[in-house]
Amino acid sequence: MENKLKQPRERADVELRYKWDLDSLYVSDEAWEEDFKKVKSLFNEVKKYKGQLDHSSETLFEALSLHDEISRLVGNIYTYAKMKQDEDTRNSKYQALTDRATGIMVEAEESISFIVPEILMMDGEKINSYLQEKEELKVYSHSIDNIMRKKKHVLSPREEAILAQTGEIAVSPETVYGMLNNADLKFPSIKDESGNDVEITHGSYIPLMENKDRRVRHDTFKAFYDTFYKFKNTFAATLSGNVKKNIFYSKLRNYNNALEASINENNIPAEVYHNLIKAVSNNLDSLHKYVALRKKALGLDELHMYDLYTPIVKDVDMKIPYEEGKEMVLEGLNSLGEEYVSIVEEGLKSRWIDVYENRGKRSGAYSWGTYDSNPFILLNYQDTLDNVYTLAHELGHSLHSYYSKKNQPFVYGRYSIFLAEVASTTNEALLMDNMLKKVKSKDEELYLLNHFLEQFRGTVYRQTMFAEFELAIHQHVENGQSLTADWLCETYKELNKKYYGPDIIVDDEIAIEWARIPHFYYNFYVYQYATGFSAAIALSQKILSEGESAVNDYIGFLKSGSSDYPINVLKKAGVDMTTPEPIEKALKLFGDLVNKMEELL
Known part of the structure; x- marks a missing residue:
């Protein structure tokens, strides 16, 4: 396994069983081309409904059905092309396919862009009468309610069409960043x-x-x-372009700022974002104590940023090959019941996962797929405990997707972004609980505690720091200022000093870390890692303490997709994120675990 670390292989040298099988998306590039042609023909068909949506319940239903068919096909087309490109970002064939897929995605958005504005122009009573009149239309009730909720932020049909045409330009900062970071660097x-x-x-x-x-x-x-x-100035330029894009869209859609525009998409109050930063900022003492404990445990006169990842317990060497890691994950998820575990086993056997790093492969890890395909997981597996948790994490995403699309129609088959990190982190918490119950020595317990505290630090504290940085860079531009490389580095370094406290040397190099974080191109995404982790802690504790009834509630949550607003979906599983309680409980657990580690040391 040492060779994987020292010399990434070419993709052709990776065993087939460790590569994902994309056949459930397309069995060949030729099949992809057929759908590409098919969706093009649907663009003309959907245009026939332009200006007609309020004519009858039947017309409205047909237009919405066609909207779904186009979205479904385009989702398959883009996902396949991008995942093939991610296998080796140097591959010009799939660079071209991804470029074409991006183009047809923009065409699709333009072709169906009239639907939402026309629904918004309809009288509310007429829509309600249509919903009562046509049984098949009722499936769209929540979707239509969500559209009407955003009435003041949707533009005229012509303006929406123009905005849709800007889509290809709008992704340029992220595309350039991705090529520089993944392929050229x-x-x-x-x-x-x-x-x-x-x-x-x-x-x-x-x-x-x-x-x-x-x-x-x-x-x-x-x-x-x-x-x-x-490359700091190039990275600053791409990030600045992305921030300006977000602000441009927020202004056009009559929002007060880019944050509000982003989180309103899922009907999340801005207070949830601000309350997270406030709650974490008020509880930095536990993180500072943990940092001081790390310095003491490592026996260092000075703790540096490059000392944050090495395990505190030096005597435990946990090298975990992938096959062993799979078994650890399966055992850790037993508390979620036989059905859940059997689906995980199916995924592991059916090549849902692209396991190992190869030259040119996209960095990091993700779970992806479409309504029509299996879930898929991209890993760059190294033999570490952290990578075992990454496997559990991404399987959480995949099972959430699996349950949602099996139990919801296409229109609600995807869970909202706000809920995206809940299932993944619940898996991690359950895996950790199982491993802590089986420790054979004090050193092993310390090692696992250290790992969990690192997960906590990385997911709650670190992601909240990212969220604060993301808010700062948007507010800086909204206040008429420029995002220079020097300002970005200075701002980022000061946040590191605030979060990590007085017992660590915040090295100059860390000031450029913002340049390696792709999530800053995801438009206020990162705060949801912290809120999701907090919700996951609450759910995992319920599952472990209450058993089957809590598991049933949790599986019900996974099956809900986006059939209700995310805050409500989570409430049904027993967690209310409109209050600071889940965040404060999570932070209290972190403090308790730090104290436990201090006692063991």
């Missing part, structure tokens, strides 16, 4: 603890930062971020 090699040359990659960076040898960590950290610094 090349990191140097460093000497490992044995004196061997090791190439730094996105996939190997964290395992190297977990290395017991402090010199290896230092050299990795410096080489990694020095590479980003060489």
Whole structure:
């Protein structure tokens, strides 16, 4: 397994069983081309309904059905092309397919852009009478309610069509960033603890930062971020372009700011975002204590940013090959019941997962797929405990998708972004609980506690820091200022000082870390990791303490998709995110675990 770390393989050299099987999307590129042609023909068909939606319940139903058919096909087309590109971002064939898929996605949005404005122009009583009159139309009741809710933010049909045409331009900052970060950026090699040359990659960076040898960590950290610094102005330009895009759309749609425009999409009050930052900022003392504890446990005179990932317990060496990691995850999820575990087993056997890093492969991890396909998971698996948790995490996403699309019509078959991190983090919490119950020594318990506290730090504190940074950069531009590389670096470094406290040296290199975070291109996404983690802690504790009844409620939550507003879907499972209670409970648990670790040390 050492070779994977030192020398990423070419994709052709990765065993078939460790590559995902995209046949449930398209059995060939030719099948993809057929759907590409088919969806083009539907654009003309849907135009026939323009200006006709209020004529009858039948007309409204036919237009909405056609809207779904187009969205469904375009989703398949884009997802396949992008996932094929992600296998090896250097592959020009799939770069071209992705470019075409992006283009047809924009065409699709333009072709159906008249539907929402026309519904908004309809009289509410007429819509209600149509819903009563035609049984098949009732499936769209919540969807229509969601449209009417955003009435003041939707433009005229002509303006909506023009906005749809800007879509291809709008993704340019993210596209340029992705190509620079994933395909063109090349990191140097460093000497490992044995004196061997090791190439730094996105996939190997964290395992190297977990290395017991402090010199290896230092050299990795410096080489990694020095590479980003060489391109700091380009990264600043792409991020600035993305922020300006968000603000442009928020103004056109009559929102007060970009944050409000983003979170209103899921009917989330802005207070949820601000309350998260406030609650975490008021509870930084536990994080500061944890940092001080890490410094003491590692026996360091000075704790640096490159010391944050290495395990506190030096004597436990947990190298976990993928096959072993799979079994650990399956056992950890037993408390979710036989049905849930059997679906996970099916996914593991049926090549839902693209396991190992190869040259050119997209960095990181994700779960994706469409209403018509299996869920799919992209990993860049290294033999670490962290990667076992990544597997559990992404399986949580995939099972959420699986249950939603099996139990909801297409229109509600995807769960909302606000709920996206709940199922994934619930899996992680259940896995950790199971592993802590089976510890064989104090050192192993400390190691697992350290890992869970790191997950906590990374998901609640770190993502909230990201959320605060994202809010700051948007507000800076909304106040008429420019996002220069120097301002971004200074702002980011100061936030690190605030969050990590007085017992760590905040190295200059960390100031450029914002440049490696792709989530800053996802339009106020990251705060949901922290809210989702908090909700997941509440749900996992209910599952472990209440058993079958809580599992049934939880599976019901997974089956709900987007059939109701996300705040309501979560309330039905027993968690109310409109209050600070779940966040405060999660932060209290973090503090309790820090105290427990202190006692064991």
